[in-house]
Amino acid sequence: MGNAKAIHEIMKGLICEALTIFAATNRAYFVLSESMFRVTDRDACVPDVSLVDRQWLATVDPEMRFPGAPILAVEVVSSESASRIAQKIEIYLSGGAKVVWVVYPERKLVDVHYPGGRSRRLHATDTLTEPELLDGFSLLLKDLFAF
Secondary structure, eight states: TTTTHHHHHHHHHHHHHHHHHHHHHHEEEEEESOOOEESSOOEEESSSEEEHHHHHHHHHHHOEEEOOOSSSEEEESSSHHHHHHHHHHHHHHHHSSEEHHHHHHHHEEEEEGGGGGGGGEEETSEEEETTTTTTEEEEHHHHHHTO
16 A cells, blocks of 8 residues: 555555456456455455456445455555564455465565465465365466566
8 A cells, every 4th residue: 555665566456357257257246446345344355456246246336335244355465564463364255255365575475375274385386276166277476476
């Protein structure tokens, strides 16, 4: 957000680009950036990048904040504390997100979190895929972390 380092914005842009290319071929999804989701009455979060269902999007009141959680929430870590990131992961997943990607640009890692506490860690030599959710999507992390 406001005081993010350039690397934060670059990572966010590259992830938006990859998801937008995927969404352009799979018209079921829509990509958002820096959009507020009112997950519960008490919790609202603004993921760096999010992916939502187009049919769900058509039901949203355009005068209100997005209700619930996105299908996919992406957080690029640059300045938030570990406890705040963990809190956001929990909020997204308990609010209905299917997956949360937490990107660590300086460490060249992506932690992928799923409901039920399952997670996996990917390194710069890996490929990020979500075959159960985003069939056909893939992102070479070496390309993401090339900056």
